[in-house]
Amino acid sequence: MTSVHIVGGGIHPFGRTDGSTGLDQGVFAIRQALDAAGLDWSQMEFGYGGSSAAGAADAVLPRLGLTGMQFINVNNGCATGGSSILSGYAAIKSGEFDIGIVVGFDKHPRGAFNADPEASGLPRWYGQTGMMLTTQFFGNKINRYMALNGISQQTLGLVAEKAFRNAEHTPHSWRKTPVSLDTIMQSQMVSDPLTKYMFCSPAEGGVALILASDRKMRELGLSGPKVRAAAIRTRPAGSFEVFAPALEIERGKSATQLASAAAWEMAGLGPQDVDVAQLQDTECGAEIMHMAENGFCKDGEQEAMIANGDTRIGGRLPVNTDGGCLACGEPIGASGLRQIYENLEQLRGRADGRQVDDARIAYSQVYGAPGISGCVVLER
Amino acid sequence: MTVQVADNLFTGEGETTRLLAGRRRSDGKLLFPYPSGPEAENYELVELAPEGTLWSWTVQRFRPKSPYDGRGGEHDFLPYAVGYIELPGELIVESRIVVDRFESLKIGLPMRITTEAYTENAAGEPVLTYAFTPKGSAQ
Known part of the structure; x- marks a missing residue:
């Protein structure tokens, strides 16, 4: 049976790059991925790509060469990147193609994302009266979770403090200066209990990954981690999601619980096998809740x-x-x-200054509006 | 003269306010807000309970972007609480919360419905939306 490997990766540093469009950053990432693998654009048999606010990913084609390849634009909310890699994985797994590229890039305006009620099928009053904000959803969700599971506000602060500390050693990170726990806790409150430093910001960046079948990888003399699982699931009834004027009293599972369960089953692995994990941390509470939703601990053990x-x-x-x-x-x-990409760096032992010793199994989970979660398990 | 922010959202004012929801004719499932357009045909207009308990809450500390049309500009904006209220046997509804001290909000707190003049329209008339407030408060 064909296995799928990641044989190259490229990234345009995240953050703010004036004078560079989202598309520029996507093209940069693709060129870097090709160079790193010693491959040429003409060798790519397919491409999947997406951006939310920086135009159609297909616009990379005239910049890199009009080879006639299959290229599909992906648009799947916050799980757009997860959807691209799942599509690329399936394209090779099915035997249809042997090698191809997935790309994602974006460039958002500063500040919280702007919400349009009509675009989400919601009445205008919901936005007019000031209830249609993603930041409020995160505040509401973690406030209840903390009360029910004994998570303190200091734990939120420690998650942010760790993030900035790790980023200091990451070439592709945006905010590289460590921030003290005190500063995080005392910074401006955005949506209680979350302060300014506990939220991520919309930003810019581009990433490209080259996927190949095991056969093609050997033929080209390349190497790279094996994709053991890739799964995406959407919100089931009773999950608590952004922009919900009402919830059913009977609560249910989350999209992340479904996606992670599918990924563990596909991989034949469990949370105990993982050496390093990248979990969606839109804000500090999300990282804490996702530790449990992905099966790494029980609710409350995060404290x-x-x-x-x-x-x-x-x-x-x-x-x-x-x-x-x-x-x-x-x-x-x-x-x-x-x-x-970060898991690829970790598994290849190239994460200088932040390397997890002898990492063999790496996990990632992306989650976002309107209630989509995508999980990927890689094996060195 | 006061005006409501939307039709088919609530009736009454203050303590007599009632939220309007849809009860699906096929299975009795409740939907809030009451749907508009062709979907409304499948729903009967019903009132929701005026009291419940606080399910979760947060505070909006910065002025939201458009289409928010509440009071205050970037510099004189006043934070407001937003949360979810569990109406027993019905739904958990999202609402603005009228409260004097944000610190007094706790999950499980008994709440009752009210209205809030959250802004004025172009004619200078107060625009009402529904809100919840801790039971026993003077709002």
Whole structure:
């Protein structure tokens, strides 16, 4: 049976790059991925790509060469990057293609994402009266989770502090200066209990990954981690998602719980096998809740785990080793692919200054509006 | 003269306010807000309970971008609380919360419905939306 490998990766640093469009950053990432693998654009048999706010990914074609290849634009909310890699994985797994590229890039305006009620099928009053904000959703979700599971506000602060500390050693991160726990806790409150430093910001960046079948990889003399699983799931009934004027009283599972369960089954592995994990951290609470939703702990255990430093580099389960969304920002089209790029660096032993010793199994989970989660398991 | 921010959202004012929801004719499932357009045909207009408990809450500390049309500019914006109220046996509804001290909000707190004049329209008339407030408060 064909196995799928990641044989090359490229990244345009995340953050703000004036004078460079989202498309420029996507093209940069593709060229870097090709160079790193010693491959030529003409060898790519397919491409999947997406951006949320920086135009159609297909626009990379005239810049790199009109080879006639199959190229499909992907647009799947915050899981756009996760959807691109899943599509590329399936294209090779099916036997249809042997080698191809997935790309994601974006460039968002500063500040919180603008919400349009009509575009989400919601009435205008919902936005007019000031209830249609992603930041409020995160505040509401973590506030309840903390009350029910004994998570303290200091634990939120420790997640942010770790993110900025890890990012200091990450060439592709945006915010490279460590921030003290005190500063994080005392910074401006955005949506209680979350302060300014506990939220990620919309940003810019581009990532490209080259996927190949095991056969093609050997033929080209390349190497790279094996994709053991790639799964995407959407919100089931009873999950709590952004922009919900009402919820059913009977609560259900989350998209992440479904996607991670599918990924573990596909991989034939479990959370205990993972050496390094990149978990969606739109804000600090998300990282904490996603530790449980992906099966790495039970609800409430995060309080002690984080206090013990379990999720720091050198801990039992290092999480968001490149600083995550908190320190890299969230260019929607590229964000899920950044997680996989970081795992690629970790598995190849190239994560200088933030390397997890002898990492063999790496996990990533991207999540976002309107309730989509995508999980990928890589094996060195 | 006060005006409501939208039709088919609520009736009454203050303590007599009632939220309007849809009850699906096929299976009795509740939907808030009441749907508009062709979808409305499948729903009967019903009132929701005026009291419940606080399910979760947060505070909006910065002025939202458009289409928010509430009071205050970038510099004189006043933070407001937003949360979810569980109406027993019905739904958990999202609402603005009228409260004097944000610190007094706690999950499980008994809440009741009210209205809030959250802005004025172009004619200078107060625009009402629904809100919840801790039970026993003077709002």
